[in-house]
Amino acid sequence: MTAKFEIPSADVEDWLGLLKPYQRSTIHTFLQEGGPEEAAEKWLSTTGSPNIVPFGGSQNSKPFWDRFSAEFRKFLCDDEAYVEEKKLLSSESGVSKAILVSTISAVIGATIGFTATLLAPAVTLLLCSVGKMGINAFCNVDG
Amino acid sequence: MNIFTQLVYVVGKVTPNHVEMLGTGFLISSNGHIATTHHVTGSEGANLVVLAPHINNINAYQDLSDTRCQTIPVSVQEIDPIRDLAILKADINFAGQIPRIGSFDDDNVGEEVGIFGFPHCVDGRRALTFQKAELGAKVLLDTNGIKSKHAVINTQARPGQSGSLVFSPKDQSISGVLVGAWVPGQGGISLGGINPRELHQTTQCVSAEYLRDML
Numbered sequence: 001m002t003a004k005f006e007i008p009s010a011d012v013e014d015w016l017g018l019l020k021p022y023q024r025s026t027i028h029t030f031l032q033e034g035g036p037e038e039a040a041e042k043w044l045s046t047t048g049s050p051n052i053v054p055f056g057g058s059q060n061s062k063p064f065w066d067r068f069s070a071e072f073r074k075f076l077c078d079d080e081a082y083v084e085e086k087k088l089l090s091s092e093s094g095v096s097k098a099i100l101v102s103t104i105s106a107v108i109g110a111t112i113g114f115t116a117t118l119l120a121p122a123v124t125l126l127l128c129s130v131g132k133m134g135i136n137a138f139c140n141v142d143g
Numbered sequence: 144m145n146i147f148t149q150l151v152y153v154v155g156k157v158t159p160n161h162v163e164m165l166g167t168g169f170l171i172s173s174n175g176h177i178a179t180t181h182h183v184t185g186s187e188g189a190n191l192v193v194l195a196p197h198i199n200n201i202n203a204y205q206d207l208s209d210t211r212c213q214t215i216p217v218s219v220q221e222i223d224p225i226r227d228l229a230i231l232k233a234d235i236n237f238a239g240q241i242p243r244i245g246s247f248d249d250d251n252v253g254e255e256v257g258i259f260g261f262p263h264c265v266d267g268r269r270a271l272t273f274q275k276a277e278l279g280a281k282v283l284l285d286t287n288g289i290k291s292k293h294a295v296i297n298t299q300a301r302p303g304q305s306g307s308l309v310f311s312p313k314d315q316s317i318s319g320v321l322v323g324a325w326v327p328g329q330g331g332i333s334l335g336g337i338n339p340r341e342l343h344q345t346t347q348c349v350s351a352e353y354l355r356d357m358l
Contacts, residue, residue: 020357022356026223029288047224050286055166056265
């Protein structure tokens with residue numbers, strides 16, 4: 001079962017055009033080394049240099065790529081999940097890529113407890129991938 | 144110097160019982176944008192605050208037994224996980240002069256920089272502290288294949304100072320943001336809560352120019 005809204009099939013540059021220049025520049029570099037999913041994981045799994053001990057923060061930040069990617073799949077593939085949010089996306093004709101990214105980032109961020117601004121580049125990359133393969137194909141592949 | 148008492152804040156998180164102090168942040172726009180590090184804010188973003196300035200005069204004695212504070216809610220506006228930077232937004236309108244955002248490009252090795260932050264705030268100690276240090280080296284640090292401009296400043300930093308404002312007196316500008324201590328692989332041992340590998344005078348700061356791209 002899949003979501004009823006459409007994810008446009010667009011060139012990666014079209015999707016990355018939604019991001020701020022500092023995000024786009026980093027993602028471009030990541031995409032030279034791997035695919036969109038790897039780039040998204042790198043973005044979400046990094047906090048500065050691994051050789052610098054931080055002098056602040058809660059020190060309990062956990063890697064959350066698995067939680068994020070599972071929730072992203074749930075959003076797209078589980079008909080019982082996020083019903084109202086998906087209704088909003090499907091009720092507007094020709095919903096823009098920017099609205100897709102901001103809505104999905106905000107909704108998933110609220111669910112897993114992470115800030116939408118951090119998730120947005122990862123959501124953009126994954127939507128780009130799904131847009132190319134189609135939601136049905138994405139949902140038929142084991143996550 | 145007194146202007147920095149109004150520009151530099153403790154970044155904290157409201158918990159059911161108190162405000163957990165996480166590190167330092169500083170104002171970079173008159174309408175409430177505050178720079179700090181990503182590791183200070185974490186990725187969650189909920190219940191973050193800054194503590195309103197508690198002194199007007201840098202020479203005032205700061206009463207460490209006074210735990211009262213006024214919190215100002217903030218939201219996370221931008222995160223650059225590669226440079227370990229974050230920009231927060233608070234409902235603050237500041238009428239004073241904020242130093243411009245500069246870069247370590249404008250500073251020379253051997254020149255003096257000033258650091259404003261809250262060392263030990265993570266242990267409950269709130270004292271805006273000024274330090275001077277020489278800029279010891281300019282380095283490029285690689286994070287996941289992306290090299291970023293950093294500076295080594297010749298001073299020892301302690302927990303709570305992440306997000307501190309690094310100021311260039313020569314240019315009257317913000318040169319960088321303090322991010323931590325060089326400890327390859329972040330390894331080491333804890334002796335009474337202190338990792339001896341952190342105890343050195345090569346503190347790492349990221350160039351402030353990356354903040355401009357985030358605004």
